[in-house]
Amino acid sequence: MAGPADLENLPGVGPATAEKLKENGYESYQGIAVASPAELSNTADVGESTAHDIIQAAREAADIGGFETGSQVLQRRERIGKLEWLIPEVDEMLGGGVETQSITEVYGEFGAGKSQITHQLSVNVQLPPEQGGLGGSVIFIDSEDTFRPERIEEMLFGLEDDVLQAAMDQREIEGSIDDEEARDELLQSFLDKIHVAKAFNSNHQILLAEKAQEIASEYEDSEFPVRLLCVDSLTAHFRAEYVGRGELANRQQKLNKHLHDLDRVGNLYNAAVVVTNQVQSNPDAFFGDPTKPIGGNILGHKSTFRMYLRKSKGNKRIVKLVDAPNLPDGEAVMRVTGEGLKPE
Numbered sequence: 001m002a003g004p005a006d007l008e009n010l011p012g013v014g015p016a017t018a019e020k021l022k023e024n025g026y027e028s029y030q031g032i033a034v035a036s037p038a039e040l041s042n043t044a045d046v047g048e049s050t051a052h053d054i055i056q057a058a059r060e061a062a063d064i065g066g067f068e069t070g071s072q073v074l075q076r077r078e079r080i081g082k083l084e085w086l087i088p089e090v091d092e093m094l095g096g097g098v099e100t101q102s103i104t105e106v107y108g109e110f111g112a113g114k115s116q117i118t119h120q121l122s123v124n125v126q127l128p129p130e131q132g133g134l135g136g137s138v139i140f141i142d143s144e145d146t147f148r149p150e151r152i153e154e155m156l157f158g159l160e161d162d163v164l165q166a167a168m169d170q171r172e173i174e175g176s177i178d179d180e181e182a183r184d185e186l187l188q189s190f191l192d193k194i195h196v197a198k199a200f201n202s203n204h205q206i207l208l209a210e211k212a213q214e215i216a217s218e219y220e221d222s223e224f225p226v227r228l229l230c231v232d233s234l235t236a237h238f239r240a241e242y243v244g245r246g247e248l249a250n251r252q253q254k255l256n257k258h259l260h261d262l263d264r265v266g267n268l269y270n271a272a273v274v275v276t277n278q279v280q281s282n283p284d285a286f287f288g289d290p291t292k293p294i295g296g297n298i299l300g301h302k303s304t305f306r307m308y309l310r311k312s313k314g315n316k317r318i319v320k321l322v323d324a325p326n327l328p329d330g331e332a333v334m335r336v337t338g339e340g341l342k343p344e
């Protein structure tokens with residue numbers, strides 16, 4: 001993979017242009033390869049035709065062409081990882097877990113447990129594959145100020161003892177899981193692998209998704225490459241800022257661009273992208289059917305896996321797979337407990 005220093009190998013890229021590209025998040029050949037000439041020409045202060053040549057060269061270097069053969073598609077798909085919820089009923093329904101290289105949308109009303117899912121997956125993804133994880137780190141875009149390290153701690157120590165032990169071995173932490181110092185070290189290590197950024201408004205959120213690509217690139221060859229990108233909530237800012245029918249098209253366009261950026265990170269870096277979307281229990285004319293997530297068709301096309309979360313009795317939640325490629329729709333039950341998400 002191309003590191004930052006290699007950018008000057010591209011035609012028309014000198015030290016100054018390379019610097020500008022890096023400053024704007026174009027740190028790898030892959031990132032440049034999928035940029036548009038106009039985008040690149042703006043950020044790097046080069047003419048569009050130069051930008052075009054740069055992109056072309058980056059595509060060759062990164063081996064990102066247009067078309068792939070069937071066997072190339074198969075090869076890429078063979079890298080797809082499955083991130084387990086560690087809830088057998090849910091994982092089975094998902095065909096093994098949340099897939100990398102895809103967007104998974106989790107929607108449901110307030111208090112349904114959407115944020116709990118993003119927290120639990122931020123723990124699980126770090127586990128070794130034998131324990132259901134992907135041995136990866138996390139980028140967490142937090143638009144509602146919901147991220148809580150304390151909750152990560154509860155969920156981490158809510159895992160089975162043998163899973164915890166495996167996580168300690170994986171990180172070469174000495175001692176036993178009953179040893180306070182070792183537990184502290186383990187927690188620290190888990191928290192350090194979650195890169196959290198608060199999004200203050202929708203434009204900021206869009207920028208953070210672009211920034212996510214930089215982080216993913218930075219960690220690509222590390223021990224814990226980014227394998228999960230969470231956006232909780234995907235839609236809250238957009239919904240608050242683009243109010244009224246006249247704004248609908250605008251909102252969709254922005255959301256679409258944002259989803260495109262998220263998708264790009266998932267595909268280029270083999271990460272699972274999990275986004276949450278609140279639906280209202282109290283329907284109004286604007287948002288229509290309460291069981292339909294906002295974002296309409298565009299979100300519908302982009303999120304390849306859609307899961308609807310519904311409150312049931314007490315801490316029980318119904319997880320419904322609404323839309324997924326090659327998988328039948330289905331329902332599973334889980335519980336939200338102090339120690340995290342657990343089977344019924």
Ligand code: GTP
Binds near residue numbers: 108110111114278338
């Ligand atoms: P909105 O963000 O408001 O749309 O809701 P959400 O779908 O993100 O809900 P969230 O994931 O915050 O789940 C909230 C529910 O999870 C609460 O109603 C509680 O039942 C449960 N919950 C949240 N935190 C804890 C916790 O620390 N311990 C326990 N036992 N349950 C919790």
Ligand code: MG
Binds near residue numbers: 115144146
């Ligand atoms: Mg939430």
